[in-house]
Amino acid sequence: xxxxxxxxxxxxxxxxxxxxxxxxxxxxxxxxxxxxxxxxxxxxxxxxxxxxxxxxxxxxxxxxxxxxxxxxxxxxxxxxxxxxxxxxxxxxxxxxxxxxxxxxxxxxxxxxxxxxxxxxxxxxxxxxxxxxxxxxxxxxxxxxxxxxxxxxxxxxxxxxxxxxxxxxxxxxxxxxxxxxxxxxxxxxxxxxxxxxxxxxxxxxxxxxxxxxxxxxxxxxxxxxxxxxxxxxxxxxxxxxxxxxxxxxxxxxxxxxxxxxxxxxxxxxxxxxxxxxxxxxxxxxxxxxxxxxxxxxxxxxxxxxxxxxxxxxxxxxxxxxxxxxxxxxxxxxxxxxxxxxxxxxxxxxxxxxxxxxxxxxxxxxxxxxxxxxxxxxxxxxxxxxxxxxxxxxxxxxxxxxxxxxxxxxxxxxxxxxxxxxx
Ligand SMILES: Cc1ncc(COP(=O)(O)O)c(C=O)c1O
Numbered sequence: 126x127x128x129x130x131x132x133x134x135x136x137x138x139x140x141x142x143x144x145x146x147x148x149x150x151x152x153x154x155x156x157x158x159x160x161x162x163x164x165x166x167x168x169x170x171x172x173x174x175x176x177x178x179x180x181x182x183x184x185x186x187x188x189x190x191x192x193x194x195x196x197x198x199x200x201x202x203x204x205x206x207x208x209x210x211x212x213x214x215x216x217x218x219x220x221x222x223x224x225x226x227x228x229x230x231x232x233x234x235x236x237x238x239x240x241x242x243x244x245x246x247x248x249x250x251x252x253x254x255x256x257x258x259x260x261x262x263x264x265x266x267x268x269x270x271x272x273x274x275x276x277x278x279x280x281x282x283x284x285x286x287x288x289x290x291x292x293x294x295x296x297x298x299x300x301x302x303x304x305x306x307x308x309x310x311x312x313x314x315x316x317x318x319x320x321x322x323x324x325x326x327x328x329x330x331x332x333x334x335x336x337x338x339x340x341x342x343x344x345x346x347x348x349x350x351x352x353x354x355x356x357x358x359x360x361x362x363x364x365x366x367x368x369x370x371x372x373x374x375x376x377x378x379x380x381x382x383x384x385x386x387x388x389x390x391x392x393x394x395x396x397x398x399x400x401x402x403x404x405x406x407x408x409x410x411x412x413x414x415x416x417x418x419x420x421x422x423x424x425x426x427x428x429x430x431x432x433x434x435x436x437x438x439x440x441x442x443x444x445x446x447x448x449x450x451x452x453x454x455x456x457x458x459x460x461x462x463x464x465x466x467x468x469x470x471x472x473x474x475x476x477x478x479x480x481x482x483x484x485x486x487x488x489x490x491x492x493x494x495x496x497x498x499x500x501x502x503x504x505x506x507x508x509x510x511x512x513x514x515x516x517x518x519x520x521x522x523x524x525x526x527x528x529x530x531x532x533x534x535x536x537x538x539x540x541x542x543x544x545x546x
Contacts, residue, residue: 151263151285152283152284152285153283155282155283155285156279156282156283172494172495172497172499173495174495174496174497175497176497177497177498177499178497178498178499178525178529178530178532178533178536179499179524179525180454180498180499180500180520180521180522180525180533181499181500181501181521182521182524183328183358183359183389183475183476183521183523184393184475184521184523184524185388185389185390185391185392185393185443185523185524186443186446186447186450186523186524187524189442189443189446190391190392191391191392191435191439194430194435194439195391195392195426195430198426198427198429198430199422199426201426201429202422202425202426203422206425209421209425210421210422210425210426211421211422212421213417213418213421214418214419214420214421214424215418216244216411216414216417216418217240217243217244217245217407217411217418218243218244218245218246218399218418218419218424219245219421219424219425219428220240221424221425221428221432222245222424222425222427222428222431223240223243223245223399224239224240224428224432225427225428225429225431225432226243226245226385226399226401226431227239227240227242227243228432229431229432229436229437230385230401233361233371234370234371234373234374235370235374236373236374236377236378238401241404241407242378242401242402242403242404242407243399243400243401243407244399244400244407244410244411244414245397245398245399245418245419245424246397246398246399246400246419247396247397247398247416247419248386248388248393248395248396248397248398249356249358249384249385249386249388249398249399250276250280250398251396251398251419252384252386252398252399252400253276253277253280253281253354253356253384254280254283255400255410255413255414256319256354256382256384256400256410257280257281257283257284257286258284258410258413258414259406259409259410259412259413260318260319260352260409261281261284261285261286261318261319262285262318263284263285263286264285264286264287264315265286265287265316265317265318265319266286266287266288266289266310266315266316266317266318267281267286267287267288267289267317267318267319267320267321268288268289268290268291268303268306268307268317268319268320268321268351269281269288269289269290269291269320269321269508270290270291270292270293270298270321270322270323270327271290271291271292271293271507271508272293272329272330272503272506272507272515273290273321273323273328273506273507273508274323274328274329274356274358274506275505275506277321277354277356278508281319281321286318286319287315288508289306289310289317290507290508291303291306293327293330293332294332295332295469296332296333296334296335296338297322297324297327297332297333297334297335297338298322298334298338298342300338300341300342300345303320303342303345304345307345307349307351311349317349317351318351318352319351319352319353319354320342320346320351320352320353320354321354321356322334322342322353322354322355322356322372323356323358323359324339324355324356324357324360324368324371324372325357325359325360325363325368325473325474326359326360326362326363326368326471326472326473326474326475326476327359327474327476328358328359328474328475328476328506329476329478329503329506329517329519330476330478331469331471331472331474331476331477331478332469332471332478333368333369333471333472333473334369334372335369336369336370339369339370339372339375340375342372343372343375343376343380343381346380347376347379347380350380351380352380352381352382353372353376353380353381353382354381354382354384355371355372355373355381355382355383355384356384357371357383357384357385358384358385358386358388358389359389359473359474359475360385361390361440362389362390362440362443362444362447362473362474362475363444363472363473364444364445364447364448364451364471364472364473365448365472366472368472368473371383373401378402378403379403381402382400382401382402382406383400383401383402384398384399384400384401385398385399385401386398386399387427389475389523390436390439390440390443391436391439395423395427396419396423397419397423397424397427444473447473447474447475447522447523449527450522450523450525450527450530451470451471451477451522452470453522453527453530453531454477454520454522454525454530454533454534455468455470455477456531456534457530457531457532457533457534457535458477458479458533458534458537459534460534461534461535461537461538462534462537462538462541464482464483465481465482465483465484465538465541465545466479466480466481466482466537467479467480467482468480475521475522475523476519476520476521476522476523477519477520477522478503478517478519479517479518479519479520480516480517481516481517481518482516483541483544483545484541484544484545485516486502486503486504486515486516486517486518487502487504488544489502489518489537489540489541489544490502490518492540492541492543492544493536493537493540495540496536496537496539496540497536498533498536498537498540500518500519500520500521501518501519502515502517502518502519503515503516503517503518503519506519520533
């Protein structure tokens with residue numbers, strides 16, 4: 126058998142010595158070396174430890190995944206509507222799922238929504254990609270929080286947008302910083318098309334945008350005709366008290382695209398997320414969608430899971446699980462690493478954003494990996510990646526076991542002692 130790429134046969138001769146880089150689109154070239162993809166490799170720092178503790182990805186708790194309920198849901202769909210579940214299903218996603226999500230989000234956000242307000246996508250990442258495709262021109266400016274979810278930055282760069290960062294504060298993005306950034310871009314004769322925010326239980330900082338700032342932000346963006354892209358990936362996963370009202374609801378849906386996903390509330394492997402917006406925005410995204418839509422089998426299995434209240438019950442069970450995990454990791458860090466770390470307890474989500482004191486974050490992450498605890502450095506969440514000087518690391522507590530979370534501080538202490546003393 127001939128290995129793909131190895132053959133020197135006549136049919137391939139014309140392709141010898143062709144560099145794939147000469148074939149790439151401008152977009153693919155623009156997200157080359159130094160991209161968040163490269164930075165992402167630093168997350169999976171190798172460790173020799175026989176029992177490594179991974180505080181890496183924002184992934185739900187594995188033992189409590191609703192496997193039995195999902196198995197029953199898939200079996201039910203394959204038994205009752207096999208033909209519909211195993212056929213193409215259209216670009217917007219199964220209407221029954223969009224209706225179930227509409228009913229649930231109307232209840233949660235206090236706004237009136239119908240299936241026409243939704244397009245179901247390949248995770249929220251698929252939604253981010255469609256938004257870029259429908260709304261971005263090369264050279265448009267997208268403002269993001271610094272730091273932010275690197276997947277969105279990569280996606281927007283793929284649509285040749287210029288990314289501008291605005292600093293995060295303890296209670297969410299700096300609204301005055303955002304205003305200055307918009308004014309600076311406009312003074313240079315450019316246009317800010319999108320402001321991207323993870324308002325609730327932010328990735329990576331854990332911060333939540335204060336209620337008062339939400340209205341100010343909506344008014345500011347409306348004045349400058351900047352679309353707000355509200356990423357609600359963690360919005361439901363609060364600990365003690367819910368996040369403030371959504372930006373979408375507060376702004377009555379005008380000029381706001383709200384992204385959501387089942388990745389954090391159910392499982393990342395479903396790859397089902399959605400964009401919520403006014404029908405004309407949804408229609409624009411449907412127009413530029415060429416992938417034949419998401420999987421009808423999954424959409425049909427999930428629709429009754431959402432409408433029957435099973436999702437509400439599951440999320441209700443998960444909140445205390447994540448609150449406890451957050452507290453176990455916090456206690457472990459305070460007990461073992463107190464002089465070397467500083468952090469705020471988030472009100473929800475999957476992450477602790479930990480400031481390293483006395484040693485650079487890069488070295489802390491490297492030494493910690495040698496001690497068997499692995500997490501990314503904060504700099505990878507800034508647009509300038511590894512070149513940024515940032516003293517934080519991000520620890521995801523969602524997927525690690527309680528035993529590992531309790532042990533993490535002890536191992537991290539050893540790393541600090543090697544660096545500091
Ligand atoms: C803030 C945020 N948005 C979006 C995503 C992408 O999630 P998915 O594409 O699985 O829905 C993630 C994943 O880590 C995230 O943290």
